[in-house]
Amino acid sequence: MMKVVVIGASHGGHEAAHELLTRYDDAEVTIYEAGDFISFMSCGMQLYLEDKVSRRDDVRNFKEADIEQYGGKVFKNHEVTAIDTDAKKVTVKDVRTGDSIEDSYDKLIVSSGVSPVTLPVPGADMENVYLMRGRDWATKIYDKTHDNAVENVVVVGTGYIGIEAAEVFAKAGKHVTVIDMIDSPLGNYLDPELSAKIRAELEAHGIDLHLGHTVAEFNGDQVLQSVKTDDGQVFDADVAIVAAGVKPNTKYLEGTLDLDARGYIKTNAYLQTSAPDVYAIGDAILPLFAPAGQPAPIALASTARREARYVVENMMIEKPGRSFAGVNGSSALTVFDYSLATTGVNANNAAKMNLDVAYSLYQDTVRPNFVQDGNPEIMIKLAYNPHTHEIMGGQVLSKADVTAHANTIALAIKGKMTLEDLAEADFFFQPGYDRQWSVLNLAAQTALGETPSV
Numbered sequence: 001m002m003k004v005v006v007i008g009a010s011h012g013g014h015e016a017a018h019e020l021l022t023r024y025d026d027a028e029v030t031i032y033e034a035g036d037f038i039s040f041m042s043c044g045m046q047l048y049l050e051d052k053v054s055r056r057d058d059v060r061n062f063k064e065a066d067i068e069q070y071g072g073k074v075f076k077n078h079e080v081t082a083i084d085t086d087a088k089k090v091t092v093k094d095v096r097t098g099d100s101i102e103d104s105y106d107k108l109i110v111s112s113g114v115s116p117v118t119l120p121v122p123g124a125d126m127e128n129v130y131l132m133r134g135r136d137w138a139t140k141i142y143d144k145t146h147d148n149a150v151e152n153v154v155v156v157g158t159g160y161i162g163i164e165a166a167e168v169f170a171k172a173g174k175h176v177t178v179i180d181m182i183d184s185p186l187g188n189y190l191d192p193e194l195s196a197k198i199r200a201e202l203e204a205h206g207i208d209l210h211l212g213h214t215v216a217e218f219n220g221d222q223v224l225q226s227v228k229t230d231d232g233q234v235f236d237a238d239v240a241i242v243a244a245g246v247k248p249n250t251k252y253l254e255g256t257l258d259l260d261a262r263g264y265i266k267t268n269a270y271l272q273t274s275a276p277d278v279y280a281i282g283d284a285i286l287p288l289f290a291p292a293g294q295p296a297p298i299a300l301a302s303t304a305r306r307e308a309r310y311v312v313e314n315m316m317i318e319k320p321g322r323s324f325a326g327v328n329g330s331s332a333l334t335v336f337d338y339s340l341a342t343t344g345v346n347a348n349n350a351a352k353m354n355l356d357v358a359y360s361l362y363q364d365t366v367r368p369n370f371v372q373d374g375n376p377e378i379m380i381k382l383a384y385n386p387h388t389h390e391i392m393g394g395q396v397l398s399k400a401d402v403t404a405h406a407n408t409i410a411l412a413i414k415g416k417m418t419l420e421d422l423a424e425a426d427f428f429f430q431p432g433y434d435r436q437w438s439v440l441n442l443a444a445q446t447a448l449g450e451t452p453s454v
């Protein structure tokens, strides 16, 4: 038997354990999880906060029995405090009693994830300054959405999580202000043309945006009353949700595994760490961002799952047959009436990574123009290599659900397809769904400088 210890019972840990136990006969698997619940799914938090699921504790990746039925063991309230990579042992503390035990492993999979950061400004630890990740914060936020005494909410961060928080509180009838140092909503994911639509949508729902500014201080007498920004403006706040970045949960690995300056676990192309038989997956590593050919922080459940599957397959053979293919960082979101999805390279990450990219924006109605009912506008922005025309990324936005187009673009990236390929790729036509040429064909034809037929 191969004895595998998994640290962390979230997307990465769950997937690794499930794959090991269901695909291989000779794996003995133990998961250690520091938290007191297996296994709240933050991806579903907005649905819980908006009362779209009846029970908070149904919003989970898995329950103990899902792994135990295949012979795995799951210990909650058990924090791994150290690993000994020479003796191949982990030290595990029962957080309820403080007692520690040691457990040995043949292979160790680290998926201890990240935690949201608080801001390094006065008042950041004040009552009612909240973070947004995990079951405990979800419970606290839920209570505030249903609290009539809460009138004003400040959300710090205009990424996916901050925008989810803003929408939740606005729908709950609270006045919301979003503050961020970047100057466009979802600006790390959407280029300006698409982000402008989201700005208008948020404002149409009464959300104030104070972008291009940082938080200077949280003010109040023990309990939060207002948030002040660097330009001296003061925003009333009964609650603040800080969704302004994360830090890896890797303190316990310092001095044992190689970490980068921010604490991310360094891995090679096979997701092996600096210690033999120790693998790392999930938000705590920097995976290969495939369209750029560089590592990047891509904190997504979908990424953790793919890494887990890859690691399991490769740890079961003598020598890994292939390196991890990397990910595109595909993600989707609903913002009130809009659906959006993005994959791969965009103007923001291209600038950070210094990539040579060209862009093209396609904009029309989702279906043929004669369709009057249920035919909203669609925007598709393609990113591509200006020399080879290889597709590097795409963003889609509409009031219709067009998010699946981003998955198609993700496949095009993976298949190293060019604009020319996408311009004539064979997709269906049905006027209830799409145009004579699919909007993806049309987006590629537009990028090639053609005047597509209507």
Ligand SMILES: Cc1cc2nc3c(=O)[nH]c(=O)nc-3n(C[C@H](O)[C@H](O)[C@H](O)COP(=O)(O)OP(=O)(O)OC[C@H]3O[C@@H](n4cnc5c(N)ncnc54)[C@H](O)[C@@H]3O)c2cc1C
Binding pocket: 007, 008, 009, 010, 011, 012, 013, 032, 033, 034, 035, 042, 043, 044, 045, 078, 079, 080, 081, 111, 112, 113, 114, 115, 132, 133, 134, 161, 164, 249, 252, 281, 282, 283, 284, 299, 300, 301, 302, 303, 304
């Ligand atoms: C509000 C929100 C919405 C999101 N929505 C989406 C979405 O729609 N789609 C998507 O793809 N991603 C989404 N994500 C991101 C997704 O949740 C993460 O990418 C994913 O959970 C990462 O999984 P992970 O295995 O790396 O670990 P994490 O989810 O970070 O969990 C790590 C686990 O390890 C435990 N742990 C840490 N240290 C130790 C230790 N020393 N010993 C034992 N246990 C330890 C922690 O308690 C935790 O349970 C969302 C995140 C948030 C916060």
